Amino acid sequence: MQFPKHIAIIMDGNRRWAKKRFMPAALGHAAGAKRVRDIVSACSELGVAHLSLFAFSTENWKRPEEEVSSLMGLFMTYLQKEVDDMNANGVRLRLVGDKSRFSPAMQDLMDRAEQQTAQNTQITLTVCANYGGRWDMIQAAQAWQKANPDQNLQALTEEALASHLSTAYAPEIDLLIRTGGESRISNFMLWQAAYAELFFTDDLWPDFSPARLKQAIDWFAQRDRRFGSSAPL
Structure with missing residues (x-):
């Protein structure tokens, strides 16, 4: 039975969760942040080596200023409160994305959180903030060119580009989950999800339980993963 080494989750539905309860969006995001702890713990207990979470996309800056400000405050609070627990539970935290748009205080907090958990090996939690897949590929190509100034793009290979992606330390995604009913x-x-199995659920992120996670993993175990070949592996 196959088991995912790398699970990635698009955490969708916080605002709708709050709206259904006649709450402001900020409370939905806070409920979603609490759910993160449960899912990280569940993945760790199940033996998942890498968990990646889509926390804030490059497109999310288009949301109302008040909501963006609330999200930034929640992110800082999360880092301040959770890192000690992560460290105690063997969670290695990696924060990927274009950090240049965050405040200096936020960038410093992110750097310290990564450094504090750098030696942990139980599970690697990647939180993607101000991240976009297209941005990642562009910055990887630029990083390769900077490292190889005497070569032209004809020399660029898939392996070379992959080594400069923001998640080069992690294997490609096996199972990609999206909550909130969108497909x-x-x-x-x-790039990393090129051969991922895609699991979509109507559960809003604050309602996504460890039991639903286990259901997704069990579904993954039954998939026939061929990676473009004609015969099952």
Whole structure:
């Protein structure tokens, strides 16, 4: 039975969860942040080596200023409160995306969180913030060119580009989950998800339970993964 080494989740539905309860969007995002802890713990207990979460996309800056500000405050609070627990539970935290748009205080907090958990090996949690799959491929190509200034693009290979992606430390995604009832990947890890199995659920993110996670993993175990070949592996 196959088991996913790398699970990625598009955490969709926080605002709708709040709206159904006549709450402001900020409370939906706060409920979603609490759910993260449960899912990280569940993945760790199940033996998932890598978990990647889509926290804030490059497109999310288009949301109302008040909501963006609330999200930034929640993100900082999450980092401040959760890192000690992550460290105690063997969680290695990686934060990927274009960090240049965040405040200096936020960037410093992100750097310290990564450094504090750098030696942990139980599970690697990647939180994607101000991240986009297209951005990732462009920055990887630019990084390759910078590292190889005397070569032209004809020398660029898939392996070379992959080594400069923001998640080069992780294997490609095996199982990509999206909550909230939508059936698209919304510019999330486009390269890394090339052969991912896609699991869509109507559960809004704050309602996505460890039991539903296990259901997705069991579904994945039954998939016939051929990676373009004509015979099952």
